[in-house]
Each structure stands twice: as structure tokens, then as C-alpha cells.
Amino acid sequence: MADKKSSxxxxxxxxxxxxxxxxxxxxxxxxxxxxxTSAWDGVGMGLAATFVLVMSNLVISLLRNIIxxxxxxxxxxxxxxxxxTILQLFLQAYLPDLNKSLGxxxxxxxxxxxxxxxxxxFANKKPVLISxxxxxxxxxxxxxxxxxxxxxxxxLGSGSFFNIAIPFIGxxxxxxPILIFALPPGGFAIYGLMxxxxxxxxxxxxxxxxxxxxxxxxxxxxxxxxxQALLEAETRDTLIAAGQLDGAFPLVKEKKEE
Amino acid sequence: xxxxAKILFTVILLNNIVLSQFLGVCSFLGLTTDLKNSMGMSxxxxxxxVVSSAITQPIFQYLLVPNNLEYLQTVVFILVIASxxxxxxxxxxxxxxxxxxxxxxxxxxxxxNCAILGIMLVNIQESYTFFESLVNGxxxxxxxxxxxxxxxxxxxxxxxxxxxxxxxxxxxxxxxxAIVSVSFNGFxxxxxxxxxx
Numbered sequence: 001m002a003d004k005k006s007s008x009x010x011x012x013x014x015x016x017x018x019x020x021x022x023x024x025x026x027x028x029x030x031x032x033x034x035x036x037t038s039a040w041d042g043v044g045m046g047l048a049a050t051f052v053l054v055m056s057n058l059v060i061s062l063l064r065n066i067i068x069x070x071x072x073x074x075x076x077x078x079x080x081x082x083x084x085t086i087l088q089l090f091l092q093a094y095l096p097d098l099n100k101s102l103g104x105x106x107x108x109x110x111x112x113x114x115x116x117x118x119x120x121x122f123a124n125k126k127p128v129l130i131s132x133x134x135x136x137x138x139x140x141x142x143x144x145x146x147x148x149x150x151x152x153x154x155x156l157g158s159g160s161f162f163n164i165a166i167p168f169i170g171x172x173x174x175x176x177p178i179l180i181f182a183l184p185p186g187g188f189a190i191y192g193l194m195x196x197x198x199x200x201x202x203x204x205x206x207x208x209x210x211x212x213x214x215x216x217x218x219x220x221x222x223x224x225x226x227x228q229a230l231l232e233a234e235t236r237d238t239l240i241a242a243g244q245l246d247g248a249f250p251l252v253k254e255k256k257e258e
Numbered sequence: 259x260x261x262x263a264k265i266l267f268t269v270i271l272l273n274n275i276v277l278s279q280f281l282g283v284c285s286f287l288g289l290t291t292d293l294k295n296s297m298g299m300s301x302x303x304x305x306x307x308v309v310s311s312a313i314t315q316p317i318f319q320y321l322l323v324p325n326n327l328e329y330l331q332t333v334v335f336i337l338v339i340a341s342x343x344x345x346x347x348x349x350x351x352x353x354x355x356x357x358x359x360x361x362x363x364x365x366x367x368x369x370x371n372c373a374i375l376g377i378m379l380v381n382i383q384e385s386y387t388f389f390e391s392l393v394n395g396x397x398x399x400x401x402x403x404x405x406x407x408x409x410x411x412x413x414x415x416x417x418x419x420x421x422x423x424x425x426x427x428x429x430x431x432x433x434x435x436a437i438v439s440v441s442f443n444g445f446x447x448x449x450x451x452x453x454x455x
Contacts, residue, residue, distance in 0.1 A: 026428055029287065030372050034280035074340055077369070081333040089329060104379045107332040111372045113284055183443065184278045185436040192432030199424035 008133050015137030021114045022145035023198040028114040031105050032146060033187040039162050042150025044098045045105065046143025048091070050136065052083050052109050057123040057135035059083075064124055076119045081110045114138060145194070152190050157182030262393050264453045265386075269397035272449050275373055276405040277439040282373030286405065287431055290413050296406040299367075304399030306368050307377060309346060310339050311395030314378045315388050335378045340369045373402060408438060 021027045028049070035045045059079050060067075067075045088106050091099040099106065109115065118138055123131040155161055159169035159177035169175045180186050273279055276286045282303070289296045314335050322328055347365045350358045368374060377398045381391040412434050421430050 026287075027284075029283045030280050033283060074337075077336055077340065078333065081336045085329060085332050088332070104376055104383065107379055108281075108372050108376055110332055110336055111370045111375050113370065116370060180440070184280065185439040185443070187280065188277075188432045188436035188439055192429040192436065195432065196422075196425045196429035199429065203424055 012137040016141040020141040036150040038154040039150040042146035046146040050139025053139045054135040057131040060123040061128045061131035266397045270401040271445040281376040290409045300403035307395040307399040311391045315391040
């Protein structure tokens with residue numbers, strides 16, 4: 001397991017499936033709900049966040065020996081905010097439509113838990129190349145999940161896919177789009193269902209693994225983890241439980257001990 | 259006066275910050291398992307929201323706009339929020355020790371709560387005046403508290419329900435949030451009748 005863990009392909013793929021930020025770690029829920037009314041918005045948001053994630057991992061990994069430990073969080077936030085400003089200016093100039101539909105959620109990438117979380121848990125103490133790969137993998141996983149949620153919401157809520165109308169839905173047809181999926185409640189419901197499906201698939205996958213591997217270290221964020229985290233949330237230090245989601249903190253803590 | 263009331267009721271009921279604008283969903287899902295924690299967090303959010311509104315709006319209007327530095331708003335705002343939180347924490351710790359005990363531990367977490375930065379950006383986007391920003395910030399804090407308070411009750415009920423294993427926890431909470439969110443849509447007609455479109 002040790003040599004596998006250090007390999008680049010492992011760091012890349014873990015962000016997409018095993019530690020998918022949206023569906024398994026439950027980080028960055030705000031954009032997942034707000035900008036997924038269409039598949040294109042979801043992908044746009046995902047790519048924007050991927051850019052910031054890769055760049056912030058790169059910069060923070062380069063500066064990891066220079067930034068004093070006590071002021072690291074403010075430094076990270078400043079670095080991330082600057083990157084987001086660069087991104088925002090780029091979008092305003094070249095993709096004004098996307099910038100308009102994502103609205104305040106572009107500047108809000110600054111406080112997205114995924115980016116600060118990866119900086120703190122990974123780029124903080126790993127070399128440059130592997131940090132970039134980690135950011136890329138997490139970004140691709142985030143984008144894929146946003147694309148899935150956005151597609152379902154767009155097909156059900158607006159009767160179109162990537163802004164192309166689906167035949168036999170809407171207009172004079174009997175089949176009409178289900179408007180509620182394009183509204184805020186639909187965002188909550190579809191995201192909840194997606195996590196449930198991902199839990200189900202994960203549980204099926206984990207059931208086939210040997211029992212001794214079913215611990216936190218090998219499968220962070222598995223369904224068993226959520227249960228454990230929920231149970232512990234009552235007793236655990238409130239500071240750890242607060243603000244972040246159930247699956248996220250055990251992982252961060254575990255990485256720190258490495 | 260009508261404008262102020264409209265801003266207040268719209269942000270509390272119709273555009274509920276958590277359930278319609280999706281700001282602060284992380285802490286909403288993370289904290290609503292416990293009434294005491296969620297209320298402590300809510301009071302801290304109201305507090306920081308009003309104070310940061312009072313600071314960021316003048317900074318934007320009198321410092322960034324005259325110097326054509328509007329593009330720096332994200333960096334400036336996040337730094338203002340972070341330092342406001344630090345200063346507030348120190349002041350409360352010194353002056354009101356009981357209050358610090360109640361909400362002190364939540365204060366540092368608020369820096370990365372997207373609700374705060376989000377509302378600061380909305381204040382600028384809607385070009386609210388100083389007083390309107392204060393009202394919007396306060397209303398957003400109250401609407402956060404309202405959503406938290408309602409949802410603690412929902413989750414208490416959910417804890418007793420027999421839910422399939424892979425739905426337990428966050429997925430079920432999200433589906434329940436969808437239903438609570440539908441009810442907030444119902445205020446649309448009420449507010450339109452009172453304040454006009």
C-alpha cells in the first residue's frame with residue numbers, strides 16, 4: 001500500500017472516485033447546490049474551481065517552507081483570494097455569459113472548503129508535482145460531480161441538455177419539464193440523492209473488500225465513516241465538528257499524523 | 259422605510275440565505291444536529307455579519323471606488339472579515355466573558371463561512387447604502403438563525419426515523435432540506451402582496 005500511495009496515478013484517481021470532494025468528502029456543498037441548474041454551469045464552475053485548486057496547490061507547495069506555521073491560514077486565504085481575482089478578471093473578459101450565470105459564486109470560490117482543505121491537508125507538506133496532481137484530481141472529481149448533478153437538474157427541470165432542447169419535452173408536448181428541479185429545492189433533493197447513490201455504490205464496493213481493510217485509513221469517507229463521524233460529532237470537540245462536514249475532518253486529522 | 263422593511267423581509271423569508279441562496283450550507287448541515295451549537299453559531303454569524311457589513315461597505319464606497327480598485331474587492335473583503343473576526347474575538351473575550359463562552363469557539367470558523375463573504379458581495383452588487391447594508395447583514399444573520407432553528411427540529415425527528423443505511427445522515431438531511439426549502443417559496447406571494455413586485 002505504501003508505494004501505491006505515493007504514486008502519481010493514485011493521487012490523481014483518488015480525487016475522482018475514492019475521495020470525491022462532493023460525493024464522498026462532502027466539501028464545497030454551496031456551489032454544488034447553487035450553480036448546478038444546468039450542465040454547462042456545473043462544468044464551468046468545476047473548471048473554475050479546478051484552476052484555483054491547481055494553482056493554489058502549486059503556490060502553497062512552493063512556499064511551504066517559507067510561510068510560518070502560525071500565520072499559514074491567513075496566508076493561504078490571501079493566496080487563494082488573489083488567484084480567484086485573476087480568474088474573475090479572466091472570466092469577465094473572455095466568458096462574460098458564464099461569469100454572469102455563476103454570479104457571486106466565482107468570488108466565493110475563495111472560501112470553498114475544498115481549496116483550503118487541500119492546502120491544509122496536502123500541499124502544505126508535499127512536493128510541487130504531487131500537489132499539482134492532487135489538485136488536478138480533486139478538481140476533475142469536483143467537475144465530474146457538478147456535471148452529473150447539473151445534467152440531472154437540467155434534463156428534469158428545463159427539459160434540455162447543454163442548452164439544447166430535448167425532443168418531446170416542453171412546448172406543446174404532453175411531457176413538461178418538472179420546474180421544481182430547477183429551483184432551490186430541486187438542488188437539495190438531487191444532491192442528496194446523488195450522495196445516497198454514491199454511498200450505495202461505495203458500500204457495494206467495500207463489501208467485496210477484505211474485512212481488515214475496512215478501516216478509515218484505507219477507505220476515508222466510506223459510508224461507515226459517515227456513520228462513525230455522525231456518532232462522534234456529539235462527543236467530539238465542537239470546534240472540529242463545527243463548520244465542516246462529517247467526513248471531512250477525520251481525513252484531515254489523519255493526514256496530519258502521517 | 260418601506261424599502262428597509264422589504265430588504266429585511268425578503269432576505270429573511272423569501273431569499274432565505276441557506277435554503278434559497280445556498281450560502282453557509284456547510285455549517286448548516288454540520289451543526290444542525292445540536293440546538294445549542296447551532297444557536298451559538300447563529301448568534302456569532304449575526305454579530306459578524308453586521309460588523310463586517312458596517313466595515314466593508316464604506317471601504318468599498320470611499321476607498322476602492324475612488325481609486326478604481328473594485329477588482330480587489332474579494333481580497334480586501336476576506337481580509338477585513340478575517341481581521342474583524344480576530345478583533346471581535348479578543349474584545350468579547352475581554353469584555354463579555356460569558357458571551358465568549360457561548361459563541362467564542364465559533365468565531366474563528368466564521369471567516370471561511372461563505373454566508374459572510376456572500377452577503378458582503380450582495381451588498382455591493384445591489385449597491386445598497388450604508389444603512390441598507392446593515393439591515394441586509396442583520397436580516398441575513400436572522401435568516402441563517404431561522405433556517406438553523408427550523409432544521410434542528412427536522413433533524414431531531416429524522417434521528418428517530420427508520421432510514422435506509424445509505425440514506426442516513428447527510429443525504430436524508432439534504433432531501434429534508436429540499437422540503438423545508440419548498441415551504442420558504444410560499445412566502446413569495448405574501449411578500450408580493452405586501453410590498454408589490
